[in-house]
Amino acid sequence: MPDTRMPPEAWDRLVAGWQPSEVDLLRAPILSDWYPVWRRGALVVVGRVSYHHKxxxxxxxxxxxxxxxxxxxxxxxxxxxxxxxxxxxxxxxxEEIVEAALGPAAPGSVIKASDRLPGPDWDPYPDLPLPPVEDDDDTPRP
Structure with a gap:
């Protein structure tokens, strides 16, 4: 497996506030519908990728x-x-999720959005699914 870690010179530039070039960004994949998450004590980002090489x-x-x-x-x-x-x-x-899934309630309806949900365990705030966690190295974990 090739070593994909940043060389020390690149790390020094990044820490010193170096900005990516236009070429760096034009080559970069795009993450949409992204959100930050803490995993194993580090900040990662989860999202839908476009133009990724893998x-x-x-x-x-x-x-x-x-x-x-x-x-x-x-x-x-x-x-x-x-x-x-x-x-x-x-x-x-x-209400927005229910209306998008089931259509608008009938005029004068007394049914609340929560009454139209598919079941008692339904999550009203679905997040994007998390992909499997991949380790960057083969170090055994306790």
Missing amino acids: AADGTVVQTTPVLRMAEDETWLRTRREYFRLGKRFERKPI
Whole structure:
């Protein structure tokens, strides 16, 4: 397996505030419907990827730990690569989800949105599914 870690010189530039070039960002895959998550004590980002060299468009992926993110949330750098950031994932109100799934309630209806849900265990705020966790190395974990 090839070593994909950042060389020390690249790390030094990143820590010193170096910005990616236009070429770096043009080559970078795009994450849309993304959101940050803490995994094993590190910040990673989960989202739908486009233009990635290993994953099909629309695949939900989890990045390696994030080293740096632009203040305007337009790009981020992981240990392996840059990503351009598209639209951030937004939770929607239950009424909006129910109406989108089942259509609008009849005029004058006294049925609440929660009465139209498919079951008692239904999650009113579904998140994007998490992809399987992949380790970056073969180090055994306790």
